[in-house]
Amino acid sequence: MKALILVGGYGTRLRPLTLSVPKPLVDFCNKPILLHQVEALVKAGVDHVVLAVSYMSELLEREMRVQEQRLGIRISLSHETEPLGTAGPLALARELLDVDNEPFFVLNSDVICDFPFKDLMQFHRNHGQEGTIVVTRVEEPSKYGVVVFEADTGRIHRFVEKPQVFVSNKINSGIYIFNPSMLSRIQLRPTSIEKEIFPVMAEEGQLYTMELQGFWMDIGQPKDFLTGMCMYLQSLRQQAPERLHTGPGFLGNVLVDPTAQIGDNCTIGPNVTIGAGVVVEDGVRIKRCTVMKGARVRSHSWLESCIVGWSSSVGQWVRMENVTVLGEDVIVNDELYLNGANVLPHKSINESVPEPRIIM
Amino acid sequence: MLKAVILIGGPQKGTRFRPLSFEVPKPLFPVAGVPMLQHHIEACAKVPNMKEILLIGFYQPNEELTRFLFNAQQEFKISIRYLQEYSALGTGGGIYHFRDQIVSGSPEAFFVLNADVSSAFPLTEMLSFQKEHGEPNSFVILGTTANRKQSMNYGCIVENEDTHEVLHYVEKPSTFVSDIINCGVYLFNPDIFQHIGSIFQKNQQDMLLEEPTNGWHRAEAIRLEQDIFTALAGQGKLYVYKTLRFWSQIKSAGSAIYASRLYLNQYHKTHPERLASNKEGGPKISGNVYIHPTANIDPTAMLGPNVSIGTGVTIGAGVRVRESIILHGANLQDHCCVLNSIVGWDSTIGKWARVEGTPSDPNPNDPFAKIDSETLFRDGKLTPSITILGCNVSIPSEVIILNSIVLPHKDLNRSFKNQIIL
Numbered sequence: 001m002k003a004l005i006l007v008g009g010y011g012t013r014l015r016p017l018t019l020s021v022p023k024p025l026v027d028f029c030n031k032p033i034l035l036h037q038v039e040a041l042v043k044a045g046v047d048h049v050v051l052a053v054s055y056m057s058e059l060l061e062r063e064m065r066v067q068e069q070r071l072g073i074r075i076s077l078s079h080e081t082e083p084l085g086t087a088g089p090l091a092l093a094r095e096l097l098d099v100d101n102e103p104f105f106v107l108n109s110d111v112i113c114d115f116p117f118k119d120l121m122q123f124h125r126n127h128g129q130e131g132t133i134v135v136t137r138v139e140e141p142s143k144y145g146v147v148v149f150e151a152d153t154g155r156i157h158r159f160v161e162k163p164q165v166f167v168s169n170k171i172n173s174g175i176y177i178f179n180p181s182m183l184s185r186i187q188l189r190p191t192s193i194e195k196e197i198f199p200v201m202a203e204e205g206q207l208y209t210m211e212l213q214g215f216w217m218d219i220g221q222p223k224d225f226l227t228g229m230c231m232y233l234q235s236l237r238q239q240a241p242e243r244l245h246t247g248p249g250f251l252g253n254v255l256v257d258p259t260a261q262i263g264d265n266c267t268i269g270p271n272v273t274i275g276a277g278v279v280v281e282d283g284v285r286i287k288r289c290t291v292m293k294g295a296r297v298r299s300h301s302w303l304e305s306c307i308v309g310w311s312s313s314v315g316q317w318v319r320m321e322n323v324t325v326l327g328e329d330v331i332v333n334d335e336l337y338l339n340g341a342n343v344l345p346h347k348s349i350n351e352s353v354p355e356p357r358i359i360m
Numbered sequence: 361m362l363k364a365v366i367l368i369g370g371p372q373k374g375t376r377f378r379p380l381s382f383e384v385p386k387p388l389f390p391v392a393g394v395p396m397l398q399h400h401i402e403a404c405a406k407v408p409n410m411k412e413i414l415l416i417g418f419y420q421p422n423e424e425l426t427r428f429l430f431n432a433q434q435e436f437k438i439s440i441r442y443l444q445e446y447s448a449l450g451t452g453g454g455i456y457h458f459r460d461q462i463v464s465g466s467p468e469a470f471f472v473l474n475a476d477v478s479s480a481f482p483l484t485e486m487l488s489f490q491k492e493h494g495e496p497n498s499f500v501i502l503g504t505t506a507n508r509k510q511s512m513n514y515g516c517i518v519e520n521e522d523t524h525e526v527l528h529y530v531e532k533p534s535t536f537v538s539d540i541i542n543c544g545v546y547l548f549n550p551d552i553f554q555h556i557g558s559i560f561q562k563n564q565q566d567m568l569l570e571e572p573t574n575g576w577h578r579a580e581a582i583r584l585e586q587d588i589f590t591a592l593a594g595q596g597k598l599y600v601y602k603t604l605r606f607w608s609q610i611k612s613a614g615s616a617i618y619a620s621r622l623y624l625n626q627y628h629k630t631h632p633e634r635l636a637s638n639k640e641g642g643p644k645i646s647g648n649v650y651i652h653p654t655a656n657i658d659p660t661a662m663l664g665p666n667v668s669i670g671t672g673v674t675i676g677a678g679v680r681v682r683e684s685i686i687l688h689g690a691n692l693q694d695h696c697c698v699l700n701s702i703v704g705w706d707s708t709i710g711k712w713a714r715v716e717g718t719p720s721d722p723n724p725n726d727p728f729a730k731i732d733s734e735t736l737f738r739d740g741k742l743t744p745s746i747t748i749l750g751c752n753v754s755i756p757s758e759v760i761i762l763n764s765i766v767l768p769h770k771d772l773n774r775s776f777k778n779q780i781i782l
């Protein structure tokens with residue numbers, strides 16, 4: 001079985017993290033985003049993953065050679081010379097996808113959920129048409145494009161962009177399965193699958209939905225990245241509680257890499273991820289944060305709703321909050337206050353940032 | 361023999377010092393660990409031949425003041441008395457009203473000091489200056505140099521550069537006059553009462569010409585600056601002694617932190633025993649820090665520079681305090697961080713809370729810059745200032761209180777920024 005993952009976007013909204021690595025390699029809950037997807041695909045029986053890439057592909061390629069070995073599957077990179085959008089890459093990879101008459105999965109690279117690949121395959125085979133979109137429920141449908149479909153069968157009627165009156169609360173989750181026959185619908189040029197391909201398939205009665213059970217998040221921007229982390233940790237609590245860290249000073253769902261060091265008199269959690277080799281000194285308070293590989297948080301600091309990028313260092317008595325994101329190798333000097341700061345890689349911060357802003 | 365008078369004002373003064381002046385008369389507010397006035401008294405008591413210090417103000421006699429006077433007399437072994445005006449008589453009216461008390465015992469000279477200044481108080485230097493430069497019965501104003509812009513917030517003095525006679529005096533002019541400003545410290549002799557007396561008489565005459573009001577009160581309200589110095593300038597009677605030593609006004613609460621810094625720095629010479637040092641089992645000290653012996657401080661805390669910790673204060677593990685005054689009975693819980701703030705009596709700051717203000721220090725690159733004691737608001741917005749927690753305020757764990765003023769007895773339940781919290 002095959003899958004294609006769209007990894008060619010610039011990931012601009014997840015900057016400054018994506019200035020150091022392409023979005024699929026950004027660590028989410030101590031594992032590159034892409035690996036969450038690839039591992040779930042492998043579990044469902046996928047043995048060939050095609051990555052549709054456009055920029056910074058060397059890093060990705062190197063990492064994928066390692067994963068090929070580890071997972072015992074084939075990983076191909078399909079390079080595009082110009083960004084082909086969300087549909088064009090399927091045309092470019094056509095030869096890789098259209099080899100047997102089997103359906104294949106397609107994924108956006110930045111969604112996180114309990115991937116329902118086995119059920120999706122089953123559901124898709126049952127209705128027998130060309131494509132199935134996984135949909136998920138949202139609270140405020142007016143912010144998204146929603147999918148209107150027949151409740152009993154899941155057959156899609158239409159798509160409505162940012163509906164002003166309520167028509168549906170289900171949105172496209174960025175997870176699909178298609179029969180190879182749909183590839184003939186796509187030309188080799190920049191094309192949006194959502195806007196140009198799906199409406200036609202729906203019109204012809206070829207497109208179905210399957211509703212996702214459990215959590216889902218598009219983690220393509222820092223705020224949602226943190227929300228997604230909370231959801232993911234909660235699902236770990238239910239499915240693999242032994243992977244979460246417990247003990248005095250730990251509250252709620254906390255994921256700590258075994259190589260991280262946590263000092264005395266800290267209070268960590270709820271909803272914290274601490275990466276490999278991270279050092280958290282004494283008396284630190286962290287909640288709702290991701291602290292990435294190799295970072296250091298010095299004593300008595302207080303962090304809430306932040307992402308501390310790889311190898312960054314946060315000084316003593318620092319307060320950081322309100323979706324402050326430190327890029328790679330940032331230094332925050334002692335006693336500063338960062339409120340919603342977005343700090344580009346390799347910066348050293350010497351002054352407080354009392355209101356949200358970007359530090360170049 | 362000599363005497364000294366300290367003008368301490370009264371309850372209606374010191375509004376810029378709220379909310380701290382609600383709890384304690386402003387002259388008794390601790391600066392570098394001791395009541396503001398104690399620095400004046402100590403300076404006066406050191407002058408040879410000083411026989412008596414009189415505090416003149418319009419506060420009702422109160423327990424704090426009485427206790428302070430009692431303790432100060434014990435400590436400095438000198439007579440210190442409080443003389444209460446029946447109403448605000450101004451900076452000249454009070455000394456005139458109590459002239460008999462001042463001249464009793466026949467002092468050849470006496471100092472007059474504003475309470476709301478911090479200074480090295482070079483009083484003996486003023487005496488020598490008077491002997492060397494002035495005419496035999498002349499008066500001396502302590503002056504210092506300000507920058508052009510800030511000078512206009514003060515009394516401005518034009519001098520004869522050779523003789524140092526005051527040629528012109530104007531209080532808070534609206535255009536630039538001189539960069540020599542009045543420090544609010546004077547050396548007088550009993551002749552001054554003739555000059556104040558003639559203004560008093562003139563005031564009375566003026567009152568008679570107007571329709572009858574309770575004019576007597578107004579006749580006695582006299583300002584040294586506008587009414588006396590302005591008239592004395594150019595008469596060969598008034599001289600200025602310019603000092604290069606430290607001087608600053610204490611108008612706003614923010615300036616109390618700056619004044620503390622100046623006095624703590626002076627302690628290296630005058631009171632090294634009041635400066636904390638790094639000791640085994642003690643907190644980490646950086647720069648000048650005063651810690652009252654009754655304070656209880658965790659050895660993992662880090663204090664300074666410019667920190668004053670009052671009686672019975674409790675400071676928990678991993679607490680950080682810098683550029684702040686912590687008043688008696690306050691409780692700073694583990695890991696909290698207090699920067700550029702005044703923490704009121706018996707207030708509590710929860711774990712990992714951050715209490716932070718914006719310093720209003722004079723421009724460090726201008727040697728003549730003074731602290732700006734601006735009003736709280738500019739363009740309708742609260743100007744970023746130090747953070748002040750009034751008495752018995754409670755700050756919960758993990759919040760931030762930034763550039764805010766919290767009135768007494770508030771229990772906050774969230775973060776606040778740039779606000780006055782009633």
Ligand SMILES: Nc1nc2c(ncn2[C@@H]2O[C@H](COP(=O)(O)OP(=O)(O)OP(=O)(O)O)[C@@H](O)[C@H]2O)c(=O)[nH]1
Pocket residue numbers: 006007008009010011012013014023052053054080082083084085086089107108109110220
């Ligand atoms: N191969 C390929 N993938 C794309 C292209 N544009 C977007 N994608 C992918 O499509 C998915 C959805 O795109 P977006 O959510 O907009 O993500 P993005 O463009 O990477 O990020 P932003 O710059 O923040 O918009 C992501 O997985 C992208 O990697 C493209 O031109 N080529």
Ligand SMILES: Nc1nc2c(ncn2[C@@H]2O[C@H](COP(=O)(O)OP(=O)(O)OP(=O)(O)O)[C@@H](O)[C@H]2O)c(=O)[nH]1
Pocket residue numbers: 367368369370373416417418445447448449450451454473474475476477544
């Ligand atoms: N006894 C007494 N002291 C006073 C009176 N008015 C002011 N003072 C004190 O005299 C000193 C100088 O006060 P002011 O002249 O009001 O202050 P300033 O330095 O001119 O500054 P502004 O408040 O900006 O006018 C302070 O220590 C006051 O407490 C008064 O009526 N009686």
Ligand SMILES: [Mg+2]
Pocket residue numbers: 009010
């Ligand atoms: Mg995009």
Ligand SMILES: [Mg+2]
Pocket residue numbers: 585
């Ligand atoms: Mg005045």
